[in-house]
Amino acid sequence: MSTDVQLIGLDWGTSSLRAYLYDADGKVVASRQQSWGIRNVPEGGFAGALQAITADWPACVAMAAGMIGSRQGWREVPYVALPADAASIAHGMLRVDGCGSHELWIAPGLQRRQPADVMRGEETQIIGALAQQPQHEVNMRFVLPGTHSKWATVVDGRITAFDTVMTGEIYALLIKHSILGAGLPSDPAQPFWAEAFVRGVLVARESGAEGIFSRLFSTRALMLAGELSPVHVPDFLSGLLIGEEFRLARLRDNGGVTPLCLIGDTSLCERYALAAQHFDYASPAVIDNAAAQGLWQLASAAGLLTKAKLHSFSGVTP
Amino acid sequence: MSTDVQLIGLDWGTSSLRAYLYDADGKVVASRQQSWGIRNVPEGGFAGALQAITADWPACVAMAAGMIGSRQGWREVPYVALPADAASIAHGMLRVDGCGSHELWIAPGLQRRQPADVMRGEETQIIGALAQQPQHEVNMRFVLPGTHSKWATVVDGRITAFDTVMTGEIYALLIKHSILGAGLPSDPAQPFWAEAFVRGVLVARESGAEGIFSRLFSTRALMLAGELSPVHVPDFLSGLLIGEEFRLARLRDNGGVTPLCLIGDTSLCERYALAAQHFDYASPAVIDNAAAQGLWQLASAAGLLTKAKLHSFSGVTP
Known part of the structure; x- marks a missing residue:
C-alpha cells in the first residue's frame, strides 16, 4: 500500500x-x-x-x-x-x-x-x-427499501424531511406469524409473481385516504373466496405494503411528482421501481450501495x- | 326442564x-x-x-x-x-x-x-x-373490537357495509416480535396508562390522510429520545392502532358522526370508548355479548x- x-x-x-x-x-x-x-x-x-x-x-x-x-x-x-x-x-x-x-x-x-x-x-x-447526482442543487426523494424503509426528501441538496416505514419488518411478521401467512406453501425458490404484486400495489393506490390498514385482511378474504391463489399471497401482500409507501409519498408530493432515487438491494429495488410506475413516477435511478x-x-x-x-x-x- | x-x-x-x-x-x-x-x-x-x-x-x-x-x-x-x-x-x-x-x-x-x-x-x-335497540329502523355503526376488529354499518336496520381491521393481531405481533416491543419491561400486572393511550390516539388522529403506517416507528423514536417511557409503549401503541380504526371510521362518516355501539370485552370496550371521545363521537353504548x-x-x-x-x-x- x-x-x-x-x-x-x-x-x-x-x-x-x-x-x-x-x-x-x-x-x-x-x-x-x-x-x-x-x-x-x-x-x-x-x-x-x-x-x-x-x-x-x-x-x-x-x-x-x-x-x-x-x-x-x-x-x-x-x-x-x-x-x-x-x-x-x-x-x-x-x-x-x-x-x-x-x-x-x-x-x-x-x-x-x-x-x-x-x-x-x-x-x-x-x-x-x-x-x-449531476447537479449540486438536487431536488429529489431518496428511498432506501428494507426492514425499516426510509424515504428522505432532499431540497436544494439538503435533507429536509424523512419517514421510516416498517415495511420489511411488518411483511415478515404477517407472513411468519399472522393469519395471512397461515397455510401458505413454503417454497424457498418461489418466483416473483409480478401480477400479484401489482394487484396489491393497486389495492393500496385505490385505498385513497383510508390506506391499507383496513385492506390487509382482504388478503385472507380473497384467498378464502378462491380469488387469490395461496402461492400469490406473499407477493400480493408485498405489493400492498410497498404500495402504501408510495401512497404516502404521493400525499407528500402535494400534487407534483418528485423524482425518485432508489438505494439498496437490486431485487428489492426492482419491486419499488415496478410500484413507482403505478404511482406515475418516472423510472427511478437505482444505486446498489452508496455507503x-x-x-x-x-x-x-x-x-x-x-x-x-x-x-x-x-x-x-x- | x-x-x-x-x-x-x-x-x-x-x-x-x-x-x-x-x-x-x-x-x-x-x-x-x-x-x-x-x-x-x-x-x-x-x-x-x-x-x-x-x-x-x-x-x-x-x-x-x-x-x-x-x-x-x-x-x-x-x-x-x-x-x-x-x-x-x-x-x-x-x-x-x-x-x-x-x-x-x-x-x-x-x-x-x-x-x-x-x-x-x-x-x-x-x-x-x-x-x-329501541327503534327498528336503526342507523348506527357496530364495533366488535378484538384480534380482528369488525366495524359494521347499519342503515335502516340492515347491515350495508363492514370492515375488518387486524388491530389486535398486529398489536400482539408488534409487541411480541418487532423492534417496537424490544427491551420493554414484562409486567403482567401492568396498569392501563390512559395518558399514553390517548397520546397514541391523537397521533393517529393528526396523521390525517397518511394514517399510522409511517407513524408506527415513532414509538421507537420517542422511546430513544426519552420522550416515551418503555412502560408506556404498549398503551401508546394500542392508542395508535385503535386510533387508526377511528380515523378510518370518520372517513366513512362523510363529515357526519354515526352513533356507535360497542360489542365485546368490557375492558377493551373502555379503550374504544375513550378513543371515541377524541374523534367527536358521543359516548357509545356497550354490549358485553350479543351472541x-x-x-x-x-x-x-x-x-x-x-x-x-x-x-x-x-x-x-x-
Whole structure:
C-alpha cells in the first residue's frame, strides 16, 4: 500500500460491518465484510473487530457510520436535526476515545422532531448518492427499501424531511406469524409473481385516504373466496405494503411528482421501481450501495482527509 | 326442564364453544362454555362436542353461528351478500346432515365483495345487538373490537357495509416480535396508562390522510429520545392502532358522526370508548355479548322456533 491511502471507512450496522480503504482520490482500493454488526461483535469487542477487519491495512484516520453510533454501539453520537447536509452531519461527528489502533470518528444519525423519527447509517448513503447526482442543487426523494424503509426528501441538496416505514419488518411478521401467512406453501425458490404484486400495489393506490390498514385482511378474504391463489399471497401482500409507501409519498408530493432515487438491494429495488410506475413516477435511478461514497464525503466535509494526508506524510501512527 | 324449551343456540368459534338453552320467550335458562373451538374439538369430533355440551338438556332444534360454518368447520355455509338482515342471513342457513343428536342448522357469515372482506359469527352478534335497540329502523355503526376488529354499518336496520381491521393481531405481533416491543419491561400486572393511550390516539388522529403506517416507528423514536417511557409503549401503541380504526371510521362518516355501539370485552370496550371521545363521537353504548340474543333472532327468522315448539308438543326427538 502506498502513502496515497487517505481513509478507512466503516459502514457498521446492526448485523454487519463493511470496511473500505480509499486512495487519495476517494477511490475504494480494498474492501472487506464481516458479520460483526453491533449485536454480534467478536471477542475483543468493537476495538478488536476494527483491528481485525483492518489487519495489514495502513494506519490512517477511520470514520464509521451506522448503529455503531447508537446507545448500543461504541460511542453514542447525538442525532443531528433537519435540515441536514454533509457539513452539518460532519459537524456532529464525535471521536472515539481510547480506540488505540486508529483515530476513529463516528457520524451522527438524523432526527426528525414531529412526528418523531430517526435514522442511523442511511444519512451516509444519501450523502453518497447525492454526490453521484449531476447537479449540486438536487431536488429529489431518496428511498432506501428494507426492514425499516426510509424515504428522505432532499431540497436544494439538503435533507429536509424523512419517514421510516416498517415495511420489511411488518411483511415478515404477517407472513411468519399472522393469519395471512397461515397455510401458505413454503417454497424457498418461489418466483416473483409480478401480477400479484401489482394487484396489491393497486389495492393500496385505490385505498385513497383510508390506506391499507383496513385492506390487509382482504388478503385472507380473497384467498378464502378462491380469488387469490395461496402461492400469490406473499407477493400480493408485498405489493400492498410497498404500495402504501408510495401512497404516502404521493400525499407528500402535494400534487407534483418528485423524482425518485432508489438505494439498496437490486431485487428489492426492482419491486419499488415496478410500484413507482403505478404511482406515475418516472423510472427511478437505482444505486446498489452508496455507503462507501458517503463515508468519503463526510470525512471530507469533516476535514479528516487533510489529517490523513499529514499522517501519511509524517509516517506517524496516531 | 319444561316443554317450554324452544332452542339450543351455539356460538362456535375458533377457540371456544358456548351453548345456550332458551325458554319459549327467548330467555336463556342455561348456558355452558368449553374451549372446544373448531381448532380444538375433543375426541368424538363436532358431534361429540355438541352431545357433551348439551348433555341432559332437552332434545330440541339447535342452531350454530361462527367459524363452525367455515371450510374448517362442521359444514361450510356459503357467505351471504350485503346488504344483510336477519331474514337474509336466516335464508342462507344450512342444515347439518347426519348430526344424529339434533336438528342442527348453521348460520352463514357475511361477505363484502369490494374490497374483499368476510365475517363469521360477528353478524349474529350484530343481529342480537340490533334487537336490543329501541327503534327498528336503526342507523348506527357496530364495533366488535378484538384480534380482528369488525366495524359494521347499519342503515335502516340492515347491515350495508363492514370492515375488518387486524388491530389486535398486529398489536400482539408488534409487541411480541418487532423492534417496537424490544427491551420493554414484562409486567403482567401492568396498569392501563390512559395518558399514553390517548397520546397514541391523537397521533393517529393528526396523521390525517397518511394514517399510522409511517407513524408506527415513532414509538421507537420517542422511546430513544426519552420522550416515551418503555412502560408506556404498549398503551401508546394500542392508542395508535385503535386510533387508526377511528380515523378510518370518520372517513366513512362523510363529515357526519354515526352513533356507535360497542360489542365485546368490557375492558377493551373502555379503550374504544375513550378513543371515541377524541374523534367527536358521543359516548357509545356497550354490549358485553350479543351472541345469545342473535342466535335466537336468527332462529326465529328461519322459522325454527315453530318447529321446536312442534317437537316439544309432540315429544318427538328429531
